[in-house]
Amino acid sequence: MVELEIGQEVEMEYGGSAKVLSVIGSGGQGTVYLVRFNGMKWALKWYDIDKMKKPKEFRKNLQNNINDGPPSNKFLWPKYLTKETEDGTFGYIMDLKPEGFDSFVDILNTYKLEIDPLTGHAVKRPVKFNSLNAMVTAVINIVNAFRQLHRAGKSYQDLNDGGFFINVNTGAVLVCDCDNIAPDGSNFGIGGKPGYMAPEVVRGIAQPNVQTDKYSLAVVLFKLLFRGDPMEGEKVVKDVCLTESSELKHYGQNAVFVYDPNDASNRPVRGIHDNVIKFWRIYPDYIKDAFIRSFTTGISEPTKRIIENEWQKLFIRLRSEIIMCGCGRTNFSSMFVQPNPKTFKCPKCGMEFASLGFSDRDYRMPLYLGCRFYECEISPDSDDFTKVAGELVENKLKPGVLGIKNCSERQWKAKMPDGAFYDIAPGKGFPIWQGLEIDFGVIKAQI
Amino acid sequence: MSNENMTEPVVNENTSGLDDFEPAAAENTAPAAASALDFDDDPLSATGVSRKSLVIFFLIDTSGSMKGKKMGELNTVMEELIPEIRRVGEADTEVKVAVLTFSTEVRWMYSTPIAIEDFEWARLRASGVTSMGAAFKELSLRMSRNSYLNSPSLSFAPVIFLMTDGYPSDDYREGLKELQSNSWYKFGLKAALGIGDEANDDVLAEFTGSKDTVVHAYSGTQLAQMIKIIAVTSAQIGSKSMTLSDDSGHELGEEDVFSAKQKLLGQQIQELVSNKVEDNDVPFDTGW
Numbered sequence: 014m015v016e017l018e019i020g021q022e023v024e025m026e027y028g029g030s031a032k033v034l035s036v037i038g039s040g041g042q043g044t045v046y047l048v049r050f051n052g053m054k055w056a057l058k059w060y061d062i063d064k065m066k067k068p069k070e071f072r073k074n075l076q077n078n079i080n081d082g083p084p085s086n087k088f089l090w091p092k093y094l095t096k097e098t099e100d101g102t103f104g105y106i107m108d109l110k111p112e113g114f115d116s117f118v119d120i121l122n123t124y125k126l127e128i129d130p131l132t133g134h135a136v137k138r139p140v141k142f143n144s145l146n147a148m149v150t151a152v153i154n155i156v157n158a159f160r161q162l163h164r165a166g167k168s169y170q171d172l173n174d175g176g177f178f179i180n181v182n183t184g185a186v187l188v189c190d191c192d193n194i195a196p197d198g199s200n201f202g203i204g205g206k207p208g209y210m211a212p213e214v215v216r217g218i219a220q221p222n223v224q225t226d227k228y229s230l231a232v233v234l235f236k237l238l239f240r241g242d243p244m245e246g247e248k249v250v251k252d253v254c255l256t257e258s259s260e261l262k263h264y265g266q267n268a269v270f271v272y273d274p275n276d277a278s279n280r281p282v283r284g285i286h287d288n289v290i291k292f293w294r295i296y297p298d299y300i301k302d303a304f305i306r307s308f309t310t311g312i313s314e315p316t317k318r319i320i321e322n323e324w325q326k327l328f329i330r331l332r333s334e335i336i337m338c339g340c341g342r343t344n345f346s347s348m349f350v351q352p353n354p355k356t357f358k359c360p361k362c363g364m365e366f367a368s369l370g371f372s373d374r375d376y377r378m379p380l381y382l383g384c385r386f387y388e389c390e391i392s393p394d395s396d397d398f399t400k401v402a403g404e405l406v407e408n409k410l411k412p413g414v415l416g417i418k419n420c421s422e423r424q425w426k427a428k429m430p431d432g433a434f435y436d437i438a439p440g441k442g443f444p445i446w447q448g449l450e451i452d453f454g455v456i457k458a459q460i
Numbered sequence: 461m462s463n464e465n466m467t468e469p470v471v472n473e474n475t476s477g478l479d480d481f482e483p484a485a486a487e488n489t490a491p492a493a494a495s496a497l498d499f500d501d502d503p504l505s506a507t508g509v510s511r512k513s514l515v516i517f518f519l520i521d522t523s524g525s526m527k528g529k530k531m532g533e534l535n536t537v538m539e540e541l542i543p544e545i546r547r548v549g550e551a552d553t554e555v556k557v558a559v560l561t562f563s564t565e566v567r568w569m570y571s572t573p574i575a576i577e578d579f580e581w582a583r584l585r586a587s588g589v590t591s592m593g594a595a596f597k598e599l600s601l602r603m604s605r606n607s608y609l610n611s612p613s614l615s616f617a618p619v620i621f622l623m624t625d626g627y628p629s630d631d632y633r634e635g636l637k638e639l640q641s642n643s644w645y646k647f648g649l650k651a652a653l654g655i656g657d658e659a660n661d662d663v664l665a666e667f668t669g670s671k672d673t674v675v676h677a678y679s680g681t682q683l684a685q686m687i688k689i690i691a692v693t694s695a696q697i698g699s700k701s702m703t704l705s706d707d708s709g710h711e712l713g714e715e716d717v718f719s720a721k722q723k724l725l726g727q728q729i730q731e732l733v734s735n736k737v738e739d740n741d742v743p744f745d746t747g748w
Contacts (some may be wrong), residue, residue, distance in 0.1 A: 126546070142504055240508075255614050289504075291500065
């Protein structure tokens with residue numbers, strides 16, 4: 014492996030050169046350097062060519078990806094290739110990770126190590142989502158990014174916890190390490206990370222593709238929500254030492270989901286898997302059922318794995334079921350008491366929340382000050398889960414009066430206590446009351 | 461064997477070194493039906509995902525012949541090495557380090573493996589003879605679920621890195637035999653570094669089980685290079701799950717993956733070492 018020296022100039026394919034400033038990190042395939050190119054700072058990934066199985070094909074694929082461009086702005090995509098050195102070594106440059114993003118690994122560990130440059134001592138800094146909304150938004154963003162990628166006919170191949178950066182304040186997601194992305198059906202040597210790889214890849218009977226990506230995606234989602242490994246329970250812990258053959262067994266030949274309803278042999282162990290035990294009690298059944306399907310029938314039948322669009326719908330629902338109670342308790346509506354089908358009650362302070370039922374779905378959205386619904390929830394053709402369409406606010410001129418503000422760009426109709434429907438223009442609002450009905454156009458809602 | 465500086469670990473019943481990976485007390489819990497407020501139900505409060513642990517054992521010869529430049533170089537490179545290994549382990553594996561020194565006596569640097577974040581190198585001094593066999597026995601004793609490898613969650617097989625500059629002065633085979641019956645040793649990643657002309661690579665290969673994971677350093681510069689290569693590479697491989705050969709085209713069996721990591725370690729060490737040696741062998745008039 015040819016390492017680059019600090020200060021070295023690396024020639025770029027289409028002229029110019031990038032000057033190596035420092036090392037950012039190293040991974041299984043090579044090293045990432047901070048470089049200066051055209052007056053700007055970039056990240057340069059420089060490959061360890063000895064570890065590559067098909068360097069020529071790999072470079073060609075990278076070139077194709079650069080030409081195609083990223084499926085969306087959620088990807089830290091390769092920008093320019095370097096020239097090849099005499100022995101065929103090469104690299105590519107990409108944008109630097111923007112400020113404010115933490116790695117998925119740090120989120121899972123709940124802290125990151127910051128090394129004091131003078132003493133070399135490591136200090137732990139907490140890393141945590143600052144709201145439940147940001148966390149569920151991050152999940153939706155991850156799912157959506159892979160939906161976009163798969164729609165572009167490509168697969169990520171080695172989806173794992175090293176592949177994302179997340180903004181814990183907003184839930185924004187950046188997919189990194191995009192250099193192994195390849196057209197579905199092709200593979201240029203990457204196998205993946207055990208624990209994230211689909212069982213058929215672990216067993217050596219399939220190569221990474223869109224279907225195996227779906228399995229890995231389910232693992233990523235499970236880890237983010239349940240903070241544990243879906244296949245690591247009592248059966249695995251009994252082995253004590255994770256040897257190569259025990260990994261083949263527990264993640265390949267005999268992978269058993271920790272909450273497999275038909276096989277209790279691998280349940281989480283208290284003291285080791287406390288997170289999973291706790292969160293399995295918190296998430297609503299439709300989320301748990303999706304994971305059960307992913308990790309039971311989805312193990313042996315790749316086509317039965319949950320598709321990204323389905324995940325996206327489930328998590329948009331989950332986001333709409335968050336309740337932030339005035340007493341400080343924030344949780345999903347399933348963790349609130351339901352005195353009647355239309356009302357949620359905080360088990361801690363007793364506060365009650367009315368809810369909105371939409372004509373196209375059989376679950377209800379709890380209403381609380383600050384709650385929002387999104388464009389995709391009021392128009393059937395929209396896939397926009399980030400644009401706020403409506404928000405529950407307090408009337409600025411009549412304190413204490415709550416109503417829904419139309420944040421969308423279209424006119425709605427709302428039924429008032431006099432029984433008539435009134436036009437609600439963008440930017441306007443209307444009070445909520447017992448018999449409220451809203452007409453968004455195709456979709457309708459009522460309290 | 462005397463261990464005057466060694467504090468006895470609290471639990472140490474397993475003295476045979478035969479540790480068949482007996483399971484930790486696993487308590488299977490069925491979540492009881494309970495009302496929403498019976499437990500911490502904050503969806504945002506989580507502890508870190510349970511990480512796998514990896515212990516890196518350094519077995520270091522501190523006999524009299526190591527005195528002077530060798531020991532100075534070794535101390536310096538080990539101090540510098542700790543931050544590099546820290547970077548390797550911080551992701552999803554908790555890396556711990558244990559250092560066993562052997563001369564006339566066998567002695568642990570600290571009485572328990574120390575997390576890499578908190579590890580500080582205590583400079584070593586050299587004197588006495590090379591009791592390698594005693595070191596093997598002591599290692600075997602501590603590589604046990606009841607002793608140094610007592611992490612409650614899953615462990616990767618340990619990394620064991622032996623450095624010596626001389627021929628063992630005791631019956632190393634007897635010690636090795638004991639070590640070889642230890643399951644952690646069997647599955648562990650083993651590498652060895654011979655320092656100077658006296659160190660016998662055949663003895664080291666007996667320890668590691670293959671010649672690929674034995675390297676030799678003849679100068680101070682090489683010593684520093686080799687220690688870094690072996691320690692960083694073995695920590696990288698040891699702290700991760702195995703990566704697969706994905707072009708076999710047939711279903712993998714246990715025999716395909718058996719000691720896959722040890723083989724990979726051998727390959728990578730040989731590659732890295734040959735690169736370094738080439739660097740040093742370039743004639744003065746080429747490469748300009």
